[in-house]
Amino acid sequence: MGKKFRTIDLTLAAMFVALMAVGANITSFAPFMKIGEVPITLQTFFAILAGVILGARLGAISMGVYTLVGLAGVPVFAKFGAGFSTVVSPTFGFIVSFILTAYCVGKIVEKYRSLPAFIVASLIGLIVNYVFGTNWMYFAMKSWAAAPEGFTYKMAWMWMAVPIPKDIVLSVFAGLVAHRLERSVLSKGSFKHLKNAV
DSSP, X not given: OOOOOOHHHHHHHHHHHHHHHHHHTHHHHOTTOEETTEEOOOHHHHHHHHHHHHOHHHHHHHHHHHHHHHHTTOOOSGGGOOSGGGGGSTTHHHHHHHHHXXXXXXXXXXXXXXXXXXXXXXXXXXXXHHHHHHHHHHHHHHHTSOOOTTOOHHHHHHHHTTTHXXXXXXXXXXXXXXXXXXXXXXXXXXXXXXXXXX
């Protein structure tokens, strides 16, 4: 049976819920963050960061809370989306994948504490995010959403080719940032036993 969460754990989890909401709509606050007409979101970055900083259990819970908050009607999803209707959106799989991403990343870094492990874990988290989200999108487009004529599985992945380089860079950066925090802020004071507590 897992240990109870402390106040600091819940505070950090809530912080990541807020960061996900900001990351989903970062172009609303910083319109210049676009590649052509493709907005640069930071959701994958923060989902990975949640896993490496909070650990598997709390990281996944924070992403689960983010999902539930959005489904409850608070506009925290991309383009300030919210509500249960988003479940049928082709991109909802990416939201679900954030839970899996944080959990997988957290599991790895709980066992391996080196910088390379943090970076590899972050990239694995990115793979989980893309594989789950893209397959959900393809299934949704083929099953209930209005897929364009001639839509194929290959086309679904071609759509994802634009943000992949950005997310690879951000994933590596997340691993670097988390490892830096691990060796400085998170190794001291109230943060010291964060991962052991969850």
